[in-house]
Structure formats: structure tokens, C-alpha cells
Amino acid sequence: MTYSSQQIKELLKVYFIMGSANCLQHPEEVLRGAIKGDITLFQFREKGNGCLQGEDKLQLAKRLQSICQENQIPFIVNDDIELAVELDADGVHIGQEDEPAEDVRRKIGNKKILGVSAHTLEEAEHAIAAGADYLGIGPIYPTLTKEDAKAVQGLTFIQELRESGIVIPLVGIGGITAENAAPIIGAGADGVSVITAISQGKSPEAAARMLAVAVGNEDQRI
Template identity: 40%
Template sequence: MKRDYTLYLVTEGTLPIERLLAVVEEAIKGGVTMVQLRDKESSGEEFFGKAVKLRELTRRYEIPLIINDRVDVALATDADGVHIGQSDLPLSEVRRLVPPSMIVGVSTSTVEQALAAEHGGADYIGVGAVFPTQSKKNAKVLAPGKLESIIEKVSLPVIAIGGITNENIDAVLTLDVTGVAVVSVINKAEDPYMVAKSLRSALER
């Protein structure tokens, strides 16, 4: 499965399964290159059920599926990767548990966290929040220059995340990011296909 971090979709837990699948499929058709299942609302059983369905869908389109937090679900569904935050299972333990082929991503917001992720064997880092965001209640917006500092210090792929939309994406693209991750702008869109297509066009300009 090709690793392409260009346009990385993170799902919202509030979406019912049928709507979730419809949104993700339309977004993939529009140009999304990677999908992360993030869901803080559902029970373990519901989360697993969503992961199984998304695994089928993303495999059909040959798009990598990343599971947020839940290493057990990532392993059980044969997902392509797992993404962890700073308060989740330590990166060293995740690396010990998953096969070498599995993608491991880490959320970071400081140079120290980014360097620790690189030294610990992460495949990529998510850095944010770049702009104010509604999708993560406790997300703090990065201080000016912070994203640039992280990009300078690490050689890992850097994915910018947090409040990115068609209106502000150009500001992110002036920096040397590997890709952008989006949540609300696609998950809450009336037409996920067109939003994804527009974002992808901006990224390829």
C-alpha cells in the first residue's frame, strides 16, 4: 500500500456508520490519500465495527487506513497503521507491539516532542493545531514560527493539522509540509467529494 500523506482525512466520531462510510468514500474519490479513524465517542465494539467497514472500503481504493489510539483494533483489523497522541501508549511500546510494516504516526506540538517521535521510530508526525479548530476541544493553536521550527529540526514527514480549510490552506503550503490533515471541513461538508477535490487541487498547485 502506497504511503501518500498529501491529503489526510481524520474522521469524526459523531458520524453514524453509514454516513461515515459515504463521507470517506466521496472524499477518497475527491483526492484524499490517507484515512484515519478517530472516534472518542463510540464503545469498543462500535469502534471495531467501524474499523472493519472502513478497512474494507479503503482497501478497495488502495488507500492506507490508520487507527487512532487503539493499537488492538489496528492489529485486529489488519489496518495499515496506528496514530498516537502524547498521552497514549508510549511510542516504544507501540513499536514493540506492531509489525515493522505498520505505519506509526505521532501527534506533536513542540520541537522536543517531534525529535522524540523521530528518535523513537515514528514514520510521520502530525503537527498542530495550525489554526483554531472545533474538532478537538483541548487543541492549542501553535505559536507563530513553531511549525517552521519543527519542520527544520526533523527529517520525518510533517503533516499539518488543525482548522485547515480551502480558505487558509495557502498559508500552510508556503511551508515545507509533506501534507495536510483535515477533519471538520470534509466530515461536515454537504459535498465531501467537492471539498476534497478543491483541497487536493490546492495541494498540487
């Protein structure tokens, strides 16, 4: 399907990123709990020490994708374009050191979601021109999850992008918890993306729900 900008803004509200190396429990259990806690989008990011490779990575991706499909949660793949195409994933997220955004857009087609990390106004404008559907902005706060993380930008870059007239959906990443998520939305982001705040929580469901409440996306039935 083709996603509108408004749909993507809604999907970014509670954006969960995870791979096997990030989990304290089985990845499938973590993802199911996170979905019960109202995440809106999932990204499979199998990187870091002890991450799976080859067939093991493929099979985990298939299992997590199946859980997402059962629950109508779009399944995004980080960086691995071949895997995304093989799985017919809902989209791809790439960083500035990955394949050029225009090449990725050509490979995945126009109906898939393309997210691009941006750290400068120039990078943001190039990503938009190349066909990005949303931008990942960060790290907002200090983070230990990514070994190659850029310098902390706080909330200022989100504000700078909005003040420059950029209206593309934005999601903040880096060191985000339920306690510090609200100012990111206040600065102009459409949502927050987290890894360990959910994947290493005692209860992924409770952790996800707290984030949902913090960004104003709590289930009204609760």
C-alpha cells in the same frame, strides 16, 4: 508492506480523519465521497460525544477499512492499538498523552505506519528516535473538533522543525480548509489533515477535491 519516507510524504497530502461523531451523513457515504475527491490517507478516529464503543465501533471500523482497501487508501487507527492490531490496519496515530511511541512501534511492528503528534522540538526528536514515520503538527489554526486541543501554533513550529534540520514527513492539522491549506505546505509540511472540512461538507467529494487542488494534489484528469 514497508513504506518509504517518500511514499509517506505522498500519502500525507490530503489526510482525512473521521469517526461517526464527526459526520453529517453516514460515515461510509462520507468516506466514499472523500475518496472520490482524492484523499490520500484515512484515519479512523472514533472519539467525542456519541462515539461508538465495543462491537459497534469494531464493525464500523471494519466497514470503513473495507472501503479503503477497495480503493487502495491506507487505513490508520487513532490511538486504539488493540483495534489496529486486530484489524491488521496499515498504521496507528498517537498523541503525546497516549501510549509511548516506542511501545506502540514494538506492538505494531516495523512494516506499519506510525504517526505521532508533536508540539515541541523535544517531542519531535523523541518521536523520531522511537520510530515515528511522520509527525502531526498543530493545531495550525483554531479548531473546535478536539476538546483537548493545544494552543494554536500557526505555521511557526513547522518552520522551526525544518530549520532545525528535521526531514521526517510532517502533516499539519487543526482548523484547516481549502482556503488556508496552501501556506501550510509553503511552511514545509508535506500535507494537511482535516476532519470537519470534509466530514461536515455538503459534498465530501467536492470538499476533498478542493483540498487536493489547494495542496497541489489534484487529479490531472479532472
